[in-house]
Amino acid sequence: MATDVETAVAGAFREEWGQVVATLIRMTGDWDLAEECAQDAFALALRTWHRDGIPARPGAWLTTAARNRAIDRIRRETVGAGKLREAAQMLLPDPDPDDSGDSGVRDDRLRLIFTCCHPALAVEAQVALALRTLTGLSTAEIARAFLVPEPTMSQRLVRVKRKIRNAGIPYRVPPTHLLPERTTAVLGVLYLLFNEGYSASAGPDLLRPDLAAEAIRLARVLARLMPDEPEALGLLALMLLQHARRDTRVGPDGTLVPLDEQDRGRWDAGEITEGTTTLETALRRRRPGPYQIQAAIAACHATAARPADTDWPQIAGLYDELHKHTPTPVVELNRAVAVGMAAGPAAGLALTDRLAADGVLTGYHLLPATRADFLRRLGRHAEAADAYRDALALAGTAAERSYLTRRLAGLGTTDPGENSSAEVSVPADPVRRIDDRTKTEGRT
């Protein structure tokens, strides 16, 4: 059984690990040393809090312990005068780190988040490093989460830290002229991490860390650290509203359950409330952006008591707005679904036909799948069957294939009157997967 001290240390680990590591990196400039000293500080807490009691401010205690450890190690491991000076510097009171052209944001974790998500680093390395340094997941846990062998993940972490050091990537919140683009990059990495957890279908693995929950934790920290950035709040809201549905997305047989068939009683009411409240706070800033708009769309779904209550005209309008910010064909396809629900399948079909003629979504299974649903609802069953087969040939995961097979088999056997209103599967949100890394490029 865990003692009070063990519980306190475990709690402090979740709450304070990122802060301790972030501060130690700033003080020492050495990522490995920072992690090792943070680990030592937590080990010391386990040994001494029994005797001395749990400190009032565990985070400050741990940071001081880690700093003392770093000073010891630098002293012991070097004889050079320069290193001794470095250790002496750390003995001085915490210097104000904000004379280095930072945007005036003072939290070390924010420096760490921005440095981990620097666009000169490979995306899969960014997420691995953010998890290791900010959430404290072990290398083994991160490897498990990304389904790669532990030595591969270990190598990836060694390499990314080496690149930060050798390429001269600065440890800071970017200066004002770079901040908007870099913030977009950070939000993108966190959402990527969330989607990796949200959409992974790698079989039951009870020890696999919940990446979506970790992404929400990081988004929460970021939203708190950047209170003037409504998109950070928007991202947090979007994650919460999607996460609220996590238990109902896949059936017991592994089949994908479309939105209108999900058991809404099992959606997480607490997360929906927090998500909508967070979104309202963001929207009050009157600076809408793609994450706030996607969160608003998710809120429309999450707050409809029954599928029939869904405000499809509102959703279609929101996709229109989203398209202005993110003019991609996947957003256009989502808009077509909403229009098909708001104004009828013929209107939706016209939009998907235009997308098909453009050819930009060739090879994307949700285009024929969406067309098939419209054709089915229009009673054009032969054309619908062809489109379902096209979609099946392109679908990636077993869950998607089994859903489409079920739809194809059901053609003509169900009463169209009963099912005509709400059976279009809502295509996935326009997300980038970490697997797509060969195609991803960072933007400064």
Place this chain on the structure above:
Amino acid sequence: MRYLLMICGDETAAEHQHDGCGGWSEEMQRRGVILDGAGLRPPGDATTIRVRGGEVLLSDGPFAETKEQIGGYCLIECADLDEAIDIAARHPAAGYGTIEVRPVLTPDHP
């Protein structure tokens, strides 16, 4: 005439990175034929920059297009990678070609 010697090797060449040049540099300096030169950190520490449609695009590592050949070089000294990216992105070649930014080996950062 001026010539650029482009010193190439595969990954195994990294183990020779601190071997020195066996007196070659000293001899060439004595002859006065060396204008400038340096060793580079490995490709893993590189960042590649392109500017397309006004947007600065970065990739981790060298740009793996075998069709592309080195067409020139500039040695710059600046504060950090962000400044190096800014400098590279302003070069006109970033708009049609690619610019690989590779840190130079220096004695104080081994």
